[in-house]
Each structure stands twice: as C-alpha cells, then as structure tokens.
Amino acid sequence: MMIRLTLVNFQIDGVEALNNVLVIGMTNRMDMLDEALLRSGRLEVHIEIGLPDEAGRVQILHIHTKMMKENSFLAPDVNLQELAAQTKNYSGAELEGVVKSATSYALNRHLDIEDLSKPVDEENIKVTMDDFLQALREVKPAFGASPKALQNCRPKGFVDCGDRQNLIYQRIMFLVDQVSNETGPPVTCLLEGPSGSGKTALAATIGIDSNFPYVKIVSKARSLISFLFTFIKMLPLVFVQVSADTMAGLQESTKAARIAKVFEDAYKSPLSIVILDNIERLLEYSEIGPRFSNMILQTLLIYLNHLPKEVCFLITQEKSKLLVLGTTSELTFLKAVGLRKAFSVTYDVPLLRTEDAKKVLKQLNVFSDDDMEEASKALNDIPIKQLYFLIEMAAQRDGRSKETIYNRKEKLNLNHFFDCLEEVTEN
Numbered sequence: 001m002m003i004r005l006t007l008v009n010f011q012i013d014g015v016e017a018l019n020n021v022l023v024i025g026m027t028n029r030m031d032m033l034d035e036a037l038l039r040s041g042r043l044e045v046h047i048e049i050g051l052p053d054e055a056g057r058v059q060i061l062h063i064h065t066k067m068m069k070e071n072s073f074l075a076p077d078v079n080l081q082e083l084a085a086q087t088k089n090y091s092g093a094e095l096e097g098v099v100k101s102a103t104s105y106a107l108n109r110h111l112d113i114e115d116l117s118k119p120v121d122e123e124n125i126k127v128t129m130d131d132f133l134q135a136l137r138e139v140k141p142a143f144g145a146s147p148k149a150l151q152n153c154r155p156k157g158f159v160d161c162g163d164r165q166n167l168i169y170q171r172i173m174f175l176v177d178q179v180s181n182e183t184g185p186p187v188t189c190l191l192e193g194p195s196g197s198g199k200t201a202l203a204a205t206i207g208i209d210s211n212f213p214y215v216k217i218v219s220k221a222r223s224l225i226s227f228l229f230t231f232i233k234m235l236p237l238v239f240v241q242v243s244a245d246t247m248a249g250l251q252e253s254t255k256a257a258r259i260a261k262v263f264e265d266a267y268k269s270p271l272s273i274v275i276l277d278n279i280e281r282l283l284e285y286s287e288i289g290p291r292f293s294n295m296i297l298q299t300l301l302i303y304l305n306h307l308p309k310e311v312c313f314l315i316t317q318e319k320s321k322l323l324v325l326g327t328t329s330e331l332t333f334l335k336a337v338g339l340r341k342a343f344s345v346t347y348d349v350p351l352l353r354t355e356d357a358k359k360v361l362k363q364l365n366v367f368s369d370d371d372m373e374e375a376s377k378a379l380n381d382i383p384i385k386q387l388y389f390l391i392e393m394a395a396q397r398d399g400r401s402k403e404t405i406y407n408r409k410e411k412l413n414l415n416h417f418f419d420c421l422e423e424v425t426e427n
C-alpha cells in the first residue's frame with residue numbers, strides 16, 4: 001500500500017514536472033485515502049458526484065431508452081418524466097438496471113414457456129409503462145427508502161394511542177416541516193418514556209408520514225441488518241435508524257466509527273433524518289457500576305453538539321438539513337452524562353391510561369363492545385407493548401391464533417384476558 005501510494009505520488013509530483021497532463025482519480029471511499037494523496041499539488045480538486053436529480057434521471061433514462069425508441073420497441077405510454085419522478089435515489093447504473101429489467105418483462109410476455117425454442121416475434125415487442133413499473137418493484141436503489149423497514153417497527157400498523165401521544169406526533173411533524181423548509185443546524189428531538197411505550201413506533205411513523213423518498217432503517221432485531229450503515233451521499237432525503245441491535249457484537253471503536261459515518265453521510269445529504277434508537281443501549285449502559293461507553297458518548301456529543309468543520313460548511317451552503325430523533329428509557333442517565341442537553345427538545349411518550357387503552361382496544365376490535373369497556377377499566381398506565389402481549393397471551397388461552405383475533409374474525413374471552421393481566425401484573 002505504502003509503495004503504491006509513493007509511486008502514485010511520485011508519478012504525480014515527478015522529478016520533473018509534466019505539463020499538460022490532467023490526472024483524474026475516482027473513488028467510492030474518499031475517507032480511506034491517504035491525505036498525502038489529496039494535498040495540493042496532487043489530487044487537489046475534489047468533486048463529489050452524487051446521485052442524479054430528477055432532470056438528470058430523465059436524461060439518463062433517455063440515453064438508455066434511445067435505441068429502443070429508435071427501433072420502435074418503446075410503447076407510446078412510457079412516460080420517462082414520470083419514471084424519473086418515481087426513481088428518487090436511483091443511481092445511473094440502477095436506472096440502466098430498471099430499463100433492462102423492463103425489457104426482460106416485455107420479452108417474457110413474448111416467450112412461449114411451453115416451447116422456448118419457438119422464435120420470438122421481435123417486431124411486436126413493446127416495452128410498456130407497466131413493464132417499467134414492474135421493474136421498479138424489482139430494482140431498488142441501494143440508498144433507497146425502505147418503508148417496509150419502517151413498517152417493521154410497528155408490524156400491526158399504527159394505532160391512535162390517545163391525545164397525549166397525538167400531540168407529540170403533531171409537534172414532531174412541525175419539526176419535520178421546520179427541517180424541510182429552513183436551513184440551519186440540525187434539529188434534535190429526544191423521545192423518552194418507559195420501555196414499550198411506543199417511542200420507536202412513533203419515530204417510524206413520523207418517517208412514513210413525512211413521506212420521505214429515502215427511508216432507511218437499521219435494526220438487526222427487525223431483520224434489517226442488511227441496511228447497516230449505508231453510505232448516503234448527496235441524497236435528496238435520508239432516513240436512517242441507528243439502533244443498538246444493529247451493532248450487537250461490534251467493538252466499541254467500530255460502533256463509534258459507524259455512528260460517526262452515519263452522521264457524516266447524513267450531513268452530506270440535503271435532507272435527512274437519523275434515528276438514534278435506544279440511546280442507552282447504544283452507549284452500552286449498565287446500571288451496575290454504572291458503566292457505559294465513553295467513546296460512543298463522545299462521538300454522539302460531537303455530532304449532536306460540535307459539528308465538524310466540513311459539516312458547518314455544508315450547512316452554511318444550505319446543503320444539509322438534518323433531523324435527529326433519539327429514543328431512550330433512561331432519561332436520568334442521559335441527563336447525567338450531558339446527552340439530554342444535546343437535544344433541543346424532549347417529549348415524554350406516555351403509557352396508556354384507561355381512556356387511551358380503550359381507544360386502542362376499540363381500534364383493534366378484539367373484544368365485544370361490553371367486554372372492551374370492562375377490559376379497559378382494568379388497564380391503567382400500561383405500555384402498549386404489554387397490551388399487545390396480553391391480547392396475544394389471552395388469544396393463546398382461548399386456543400386461537402393471534403391472527404384470527406387481530407383479523408377481527410373472533411373475539412377474546414374477557415376472563416382469559418383478566419387471568420393473563422393478573423399473571424403479568426403479579427410478575
């Protein structure tokens with residue numbers, strides 16, 4: 001590595017200067033290059049090539065469909081402008097992939113599955129808009145949004161948990177608007193509350209309802225490890241969730257580096273949301289000791305408080321808008337280590353009161369009306385997670401699958417529900 005670098009430097013610097021030679025280097029990982037290679041006199045001009053914007057995507061689609069159009073393979077209903085609008089965060093290569101995939105859909109229509117040797121009627125092959133739409137379902141952008149991942153944070157959908165949670169939701173949506181409409185330092189918001197009160201589900205819902213074109217969730221617990229710390233350069237809008245589950249088993253320094261990378265990438269994008277899920281777990285907090293990772297704490301403090309120089313530049317250039325949503329069940333700890341202050345605003349995600357529980361049970365429709373009244377009277381200050389657990393436990397007692405209950409095909413037996421409640425509260 002050293003020898004190669006020296007050689008490159010030698011070639012660029014040379015014993016004698018070579019005039020009229022332009023050296024262009026390309027890399028996906030600028031962060032891994034030796035600074036010596038990047039200093040003035042060597043590869044000194046740095047240009048970041050981001051993902052194409054909508055106009056760029058139209059041009060790229062035009063290039064890749066030009067031949068098809070000239071040879072009358074492109075159906076008249078194909079609207080490249082509309083396709084460009086639907087392909088946010090697609091790279092040029094991915095757009096090419098979409099065109100190829102659409103072509104194969106069109107070809108498949110003309111193939112005789114029974115007799116593959118039968119010649120294809122090439123003259124009549126037309127790649128239609130429908131083929132492109134199917135291709136979009138197949139070819140996903142590497143930096144693309146993953147609404148599915150967000151949905152996995154609330155697999156049974158999102159239920160209205162009452163006025164207090166609705167108010168928090170509305171206030172965070174105002175922050176989303178603020179981030180989208182105004183430039184400035186990152187907007188940071190902490191969701192605190194008891195475990196299972198629905199903080200992550202709320203953050204995920206914000207992501208879905210914000211209708212961000214780029215949504216990325218990182219969470220091993222939700223089988224999304226594959227999305228781990230993607231590089232998010234120059235995206236129109238980014239949504240990243242950083243959770244302790246995604247980093248289970250990693251070294252402290254690796255975790256810190258990954259958190260830093262997520263922030264650096266997010267800052268480079270014009271609009272992004274980073275979710276720091278379960279901050280105390282990210283910090284490896286343990287009450288015994290107490291212990292936590294100071295390295296990860298310092299990393300978070302740096303990226304929430306003191307922005308690196310290049311980040312400040314991006315913000316002043318109006319190129320970076322970031323919303324950070326943190327979630328924690330350990331506010332006292334966060335206060336003690338000074339992390340709470342790094343967030344501009346903190347909202348307390350409450351437990352379900354009787355009236356909230358009634359609202360949730362009504363939406364889930366798992367009881368008959370009378371039973372629902374009775375059941376909700378017995379519930380107060382309960383985490384929504386526990387309410388779901390009780391419903392599923394009672395369903396099991398009834399000898400029914402939770403699906404039949406959630407699908408509203410059958411109702412829960414109130415007595416079994418009360419038995420389960422008693423057992424759970426006894427513990």
Ligand SMILES: Nc1ncnc2c1ncn2[C@@H]1O[C@H](COP(=O)(O)OP(=O)(O)OP(=O)(O)O)[C@@H](O)[C@H]1O
Pocket residue numbers: 153154155156157158159160161193194195196197198199200201202278327328329384385388
């Ligand atoms: N409003 C909601 N609608 C539907 N499901 C919800 C809602 N809120 C929470 N849940 C469900 O309850 C469970 C716990 O929610 P969540 O993980 O968001 O809680 P949390 O407060 O982040 O918990 P922890 O602090 O332990 O991580 C999840 O399975 C989630 O799907």
